[in-house]
Amino acid sequence: MPPAPPAPSTLQPWQVISAGICALVLTVGLARFAYTPLLPLMRVDAGLSAAQGGWLATFNYVGYLLGTALVARVGDMRQKFRFYRIGLLLAVVATALMGLTTTPWLWSLLRLLAGLSSTAGLLLASGLVLNWLLGQQRRPRLGLHFAGLGLGIVVSGLATAALAGHAGSSGQWLWLGALGLLFLLPAWGWMPAPTPASTAQAAAAPAPPGPRWRRLLVAAYFCAGFGFVVSATFIVAILEQTAAFAGHGSAVWVLVGLAAVPSTFVWDRLAARMGLIGALMLAFALQALSFVLPLLGDGLAAGLGSALLFGLTFAGIVSLTLTVVGRHYPHNPAKAMATLTLSYGVAQIVAPALAGTLARDSGSYQASLLLAAIMMAIGIVLLWCMPNDTH
Numbered sequence: 001m002p003p004a005p006p007a008p009s010t011l012q013p014w015q016v017i018s019a020g021i022c023a024l025v026l027t028v029g030l031a032r033f034a035y036t037p038l039l040p041l042m043r044v045d046a047g048l049s050a051a052q053g054g055w056l057a058t059f060n061y062v063g064y065l066l067g068t069a070l071v072a073r074v075g076d077m078r079q080k081f082r083f084y085r086i087g088l089l090l091a092v093v094a095t096a097l098m099g100l101t102t103t104p105w106l107w108s109l110l111r112l113l114a115g116l117s118s119t120a121g122l123l124l125a126s127g128l129v130l131n132w133l134l135g136q137q138r139r140p141r142l143g144l145h146f147a148g149l150g151l152g153i154v155v156s157g158l159a160t161a162a163l164a165g166h167a168g169s170s171g172q173w174l175w176l177g178a179l180g181l182l183f184l185l186p187a188w189g190w191m192p193a194p195t196p197a198s199t200a201q202a203a204a205a206p207a208p209p210g211p212r213w214r215r216l217l218v219a220a221y222f223c224a225g226f227g228f229v230v231s232a233t234f235i236v237a238i239l240e241q242t243a244a245f246a247g248h249g250s251a252v253w254v255l256v257g258l259a260a261v262p263s264t265f266v267w268d269r270l271a272a273r274m275g276l277i278g279a280l281m282l283a284f285a286l287q288a289l290s291f292v293l294p295l296l297g298d299g300l301a302a303g304l305g306s307a308l309l310f311g312l313t314f315a316g317i318v319s320l321t322l323t324v325v326g327r328h329y330p331h332n333p334a335k336a337m338a339t340l341t342l343s344y345g346v347a348q349i350v351a352p353a354l355a356g357t358l359a360r361d362s363g364s365y366q367a368s369l370l371l372a373a374i375m376m377a378i379g380i381v382l383l384w385c386m387p388n389d390t391h
Contacts, residue, residue: 011192013136019190020121020129021148023088026183027121029152030159031091031114032060034176036236037160037253041169043237046102053237054356058349059108061229063115065345071123072338077131077194080124084191087120088184096177099170121148122318123337125187130326131194142326143268146319150260150311155179157254209328209387216386217324218343220280223379224317225347227287230355230372231310238365239307242298252307259311267316276324280317281383287313288376291369 039053048056067087074080094113101107129145159179163172239245239252271279290309293302322337355368 011132011190015186015190016129016132016192017144019187020125020145021151022183022185022187023084023125023191024121024146024148025152025155026180026187027087027091027118027125028149029154029156030176030180030183031095032118033153033232033253034095034156034160034173035060035111036232036234037157038169038172039234040237040240041164041172045169050237050359051353051356052104054234054352054354054359056107056111057229057352057356060111060115060118061345061348061352063112064118065115065342065349066112067116067119068123068338068341068345071119072342077127081128081191081193084120084124084128085188087117087124088187090114091117091120092177092180092184095180096174099173099175099177102170119338123341125191126322127326127337128191128194132192135195142319142323143264146264146315146322147261149315149318150257150263153257153260153311154254155257157251157257161251161254213387214340216382217321218340220284220379220382220386221321221340222343222347223375223382224284224287224321225344226351226375227291227372227379228314228317228344229348229351230368231287231291232314234352234355234359234365234368235307235310238294238369239303241364242294242303245300245303252303255304255307256311259308260315263312263316264319266312267320271320271323276320277383277386280320280324281380283313283317283320284376284380284383287317288373288380291373291376295366295369 035057039048042048043050043053071080071083074083090113094110094117098107098110098114101110126142126145130142156176159176160172163175167175235256236253240248245252267279267283270282274282286309290306290313293306293309296302321340325337325340351372355365355371358367358371359365
């Protein structure tokens with residue numbers, strides 16, 4: 001029998017926040033994001049084409065979408081807590097087993113399971129952390145929690161860089177699975193079981209936003225998911241094709257993570273000054289620029305600028321969007337987050353396969369980057385049309 005979760009009153013804020021960060025590092029940084037720096041090596045070791053690499057990413061997001069749909073259907077926070085722990089275990093297993101096969105259909109299944117596990121960090125952990133913050137009468141900001149996205153990229157990038165030359169892609173997956181156990185322990189042990197909202201908290205909760213507000217935010221988040229996954233899946237492969245970054249893909253990925261770690265704090269401060277929607281529009285614009293820069297040149301400056309801007313914006317977009325939703329649905333934030341994130345998941349199913357196919361047919365990723373930039377521009381327009389009730 002697994003140990004009972006700790007009582008919320010016995011935990012310190014740093015423990016709960018650390019649990020959420022470790023959950024993100026495990027389920028997203030390792031189980032999901034390690035695929036990005038390992039993709040070029042997997043293409044060499046297993047002969048994967050660009051289209052096959054895109055389809056493997058698509059299966060990952062099919063799993064993420066299935067997990068999101070499951071979370072959206074479950075209203076019981078205690079049941080969500082059980083799913084959270086299952087997701088942690090699934091992340092370790094799915095990561096390690098990637099190193100024990102080169103069979104494409106098994107890889108596809110494992111990427112699907114890894115995607116399923118990522119909802120534990122992105123949705124369930126963020127909802128549990130937000131639930132605890134609200135229960136302790138603390139400010140319901142998720143910037144610190146979502147620093148785990150950038151940290152996860154740094155961990156996966158440094159791990160694959162350290163293993164480069166010492167292990168092939170299969171060996172690296174096994175080592176990453178073992179590394180995941182280190183993050184499983186605090187993610188499991190320090191995350192408190194959820195507590196029901198008090199009568200006073202229920203009375204103080206804001207009224208849910210209207211249908212137009214929800215539709216526009218869902219559509220904008222779809223655009224964000226499309227842009228995010230093109231770069232998250234292919235940025236290393238894209239820059240590896242340039243003379244400036246050939247052979248340094250893992251370093252590029254670490255750079256993205258290092259930029260993402262402090263970015264959520266910056267976006268929290270900007271949101272306090274500009275409003276959440278204003279900050280989101282700025283983040284969308286800067287991420288669109290990150291897609292345009294490689295189209296303008298293949299030199300060092302364009303590549304570095306693209307990696308830094310992507311790192312500075314993607315975690316901020318997730319953090320700001322889910323903070324908006326959490327503030328409007330404080331009693332069951334994970335369910336509301338999941339409903340919104342279904343659109344993000346659909347985009348992440350469509351985009352990798354489309355981007356990989358475009359790369360295969362054209363011989364480069366330029367068309368994919370241009371399409372991602374256009375989608376982010378559409379997202380800015382959708383956010384601009386939203387009612388100003390989230391400032």
